[in-house]
Amino acid sequence: MMRLVARRLIISVALVLFISLLTFVLQTLAPGDVARTILGCGGQTASCPEQQYQALRHELGLDQPLMVQYWQWLSQALTGDLGVSPVSGLDVSSAILSRLPVTASLVLLGTAATALVGVSVGVLSAVRGGRLGRVVDVLSLLGFALPNFWLALVFMALFSVTLGLLPATGYVPIDVSPRDWALSLILPVGTLMLAGMAGFAKQTRDSMLESLSQEYVRFLRANGASELSIVFRHALRNAAIPVVTMVGMLFVGLFSGALFIESVFALPGMGRLAVQATLGHDLPIVQGVVVVFTLIVVATNLVVDLVYGWLNPKVRVT
Amino acid sequence: MLALAYDVLIYQAPDGSLQPQLATSWEYVGEGNTTFELSLRPDITFVDGTPLDAEAVKANIEYRRDPAVGSQSAAQLAAVSEVEVVDDLTVRVHLATPNPLLPSLFTQGGAGAMISPAALADPAGVATETFGVGRYQLDANRTVHGDHYTFVANPDYWSPDDVHWDEVVVSFLPEESAALASLQAGQLDAGMATSATVDAGREAGLSVAGPGFPIVAGLNIWDRTGEVVPALGDVRVRQALNYAIDREAIASALAGDSGRPTDQLAAPDQSGWNGDGFYPYDPDKARELLAEAGYADGFTLPVRTFTGEQLTQAIADNLGDVGVVLDINADEQMDQADDAGNREYGAGFLGWGVSPPVQMATYFWLPDALNNPADSLDETLVQLQQQALVADEETLDELSGQIIARVAELAWFLPVYLQGESVLYDADVVEVPWANFQSVPTVTELRPTSSNGG
Numbered sequence: 001m002m003r004l005v006a007r008r009l010i011i012s013v014a015l016v017l018f019i020s021l022l023t024f025v026l027q028t029l030a031p032g033d034v035a036r037t038i039l040g041c042g043g044q045t046a047s048c049p050e051q052q053y054q055a056l057r058h059e060l061g062l063d064q065p066l067m068v069q070y071w072q073w074l075s076q077a078l079t080g081d082l083g084v085s086p087v088s089g090l091d092v093s094s095a096i097l098s099r100l101p102v103t104a105s106l107v108l109l110g111t112a113a114t115a116l117v118g119v120s121v122g123v124l125s126a127v128r129g130g131r132l133g134r135v136v137d138v139l140s141l142l143g144f145a146l147p148n149f150w151l152a153l154v155f156m157a158l159f160s161v162t163l164g165l166l167p168a169t170g171y172v173p174i175d176v177s178p179r180d181w182a183l184s185l186i187l188p189v190g191t192l193m194l195a196g197m198a199g200f201a202k203q204t205r206d207s208m209l210e211s212l213s214q215e216y217v218r219f220l221r222a223n224g225a226s227e228l229s230i231v232f233r234h235a236l237r238n239a240a241i242p243v244v245t246m247v248g249m250l251f252v253g254l255f256s257g258a259l260f261i262e263s264v265f266a267l268p269g270m271g272r273l274a275v276q277a278t279l280g281h282d283l284p285i286v287q288g289v290v291v292v293f294t295l296i297v298v299a300t301n302l303v304v305d306l307v308y309g310w311l312n313p314k315v316r317v318t
Numbered sequence: 319m320l321a322l323a324y325d326v327l328i329y330q331a332p333d334g335s336l337q338p339q340l341a342t343s344w345e346y347v348g349e350g351n352t353t354f355e356l357s358l359r360p361d362i363t364f365v366d367g368t369p370l371d372a373e374a375v376k377a378n379i380e381y382r383r384d385p386a387v388g389s390q391s392a393a394q395l396a397a398v399s400e401v402e403v404v405d406d407l408t409v410r411v412h413l414a415t416p417n418p419l420l421p422s423l424f425t426q427g428g429a430g431a432m433i434s435p436a437a438l439a440d441p442a443g444v445a446t447e448t449f450g451v452g453r454y455q456l457d458a459n460r461t462v463h464g465d466h467y468t469f470v471a472n473p474d475y476w477s478p479d480d481v482h483w484d485e486v487v488v489s490f491l492p493e494e495s496a497a498l499a500s501l502q503a504g505q506l507d508a509g510m511a512t513s514a515t516v517d518a519g520r521e522a523g524l525s526v527a528g529p530g531f532p533i534v535a536g537l538n539i540w541d542r543t544g545e546v547v548p549a550l551g552d553v554r555v556r557q558a559l560n561y562a563i564d565r566e567a568i569a570s571a572l573a574g575d576s577g578r579p580t581d582q583l584a585a586p587d588q589s590g591w592n593g594d595g596f597y598p599y600d601p602d603k604a605r606e607l608l609a610e611a612g613y614a615d616g617f618t619l620p621v622r623t624f625t626g627e628q629l630t631q632a633i634a635d636n637l638g639d640v641g642v643v644l645d646i647n648a649d650e651q652m653d654q655a656d657d658a659g660n661r662e663y664g665a666g667f668l669g670w671g672v673s674p675p676v677q678m679a680t681y682f683w684l685p686d687a688l689n690n691p692a693d694s695l696d697e698t699l700v701q702l703q704q705q706a707l708v709a710d711e712e713t714l715d716e717l718s719g720q721i722i723a724r725v726a727e728l729a730w731f732l733p734v735y736l737q738g739e740s741v742l743y744d745a746d747v748v749e750v751p752w753a754n755f756q757s758v759p760t761v762t763e764l765r766p767t768s769s770n771g772g
Binding site: 031032035038039040049050051052055056058059084088089090095098099152153156157160161164167168169170263264265266268272273275276 | 385386388390392393396441442444445446462463464465466489490491492493495496497499500502503504505650651688
């Protein structure tokens, strides 16, 4: 197990380096640069006063070779200093730290809610079957088909504008008011859940059905094991492996989903920070967010692997 | 938003007029618009206690003038040769070349906001705190940069009657429809809105002010001498294109109530406006002029624009009716200053915030203008510009009108409509002063409807 972790960590370092380089190169290939953003001529039909533009480019080091610029960023980043945004003048680490709780709340609650509701519905429909099973099938199709954006706006119109129960947009930090924090997250998390839940339920139902039809289940029944124990202790544990994979994938996927949800619900999270920074060519922020995202994805995969090992001893050997 | 925390030397009111704020008076000294004197309001201090005096103003101008700082006013301040401290409350700005627009340069639209010199010496702090003379101060603990900014009233403000609220929160919402929902739910009291949501907002019972801050949209005819498209070298052809456009229909289709047709590069009640009437919609006249110029069968006009832009297509439909075929080339981004690239086209998309004609000249029609790829030269325009630069206020007004008329007569552009953003607001809570197509009122202008601020 230690070797698995060590190998994963080495690969992670390489991955972070590679992705940060890739982001750097891709971002500089896109038309425009941060000097234009600062001078207010970064729009689609922009034109910059040449003298001021060149002077600012020089000041920001944008006239240096790409690899020199990357090395400057990297050597700074290796000491833990992610730099300062040339656009806002803010320290990148503190900008990310101030936004991480928002995205973390959204993704953790979103994953938990989706998995909990999805697995429950899946188990229920596998055990009960029949009409409920068909409902799960239809729901999972709908969940994929309904655009999140539309769903989010319908929720706002219903719960905020018409019923006045929940705030339409915005975020309240948990230390300011736990109640308002929860209220501000219900609609975004609800939207994420409805979009992901159905697929989850279907996956759980399919794996459960497979588990329940196995030889050992018949054996357990024959030995008089209770139905509850069969479903939860034996079948669900065996059906859990593909579901755990899905939880991992969902968790990682929600980070990119958050990007969109944060924009619609105006939540000050990392996704929106990344979008704003990308549009404004604010490289230090983009790099910072990408590094943090990559680390989270790597860590999640590691945790998923460890959970596999716990669920299925065969994995531990390989 | 900055107006909440940073007073300016000269304040541009919603009706466009210039009013004293930190400067009590201003004037050009002598002839020729090269020396500008500002008298400052006495006994004013920045929030950090530094006095607002002539030295502070000098420090601000010199800071913004430095290209390494990246101020958007740097280009206009480049002509400043010296900032002279005459006495404690008097500053003189000396220019290397004449500029009649310094009063508007020192408003909130330019380099008017004054920052404490102590903060300028350590600019990192300016990113997270406010260091102005202002009605409000930023509350850093309740602010997430790029998302929302909380401002609290400054108890020591020099004009307490102008502080209308205890607290102002400015939020940036990337999705307009979500912003509309927040307005309807009462979470926001006022918000900027484009034509996409103004109607929906009005139907939902919100009040509408605007549109303001006009942007002129149309085509910039780059090839004014007919190098690439010989037909464009003939003024009759360029005028024919202008007659062929049904501006009323296009403006209402693409911008609705947020738009207004225009056939010139100016806006109503702003400097240079000539009243409507240069090019009324007249396709027959367009065909006539084309025939006179020898293009009765039309011609093909290559146009450069950016992806997702719709106006050029609407123009193409109109021009198609008189036999002119637009060959539309859309890039992801379009650099107006890319002279070499732009010279291959006959025209390019134009979308530009209307500013005074002597300033527009440096962007669009002087030979060395940024968006004049073929360096087209019209002697009359150059002479008018030279006269305007040294003119007094009254003469400048007159010359501005003549400049816009000359540009329209040359038909170097195909302006179609003006459009601007509006403000949607809850009239039970807030009042929004407004002058259509002139300005976006600063947030400081929003005032409570009832006597209780909130």
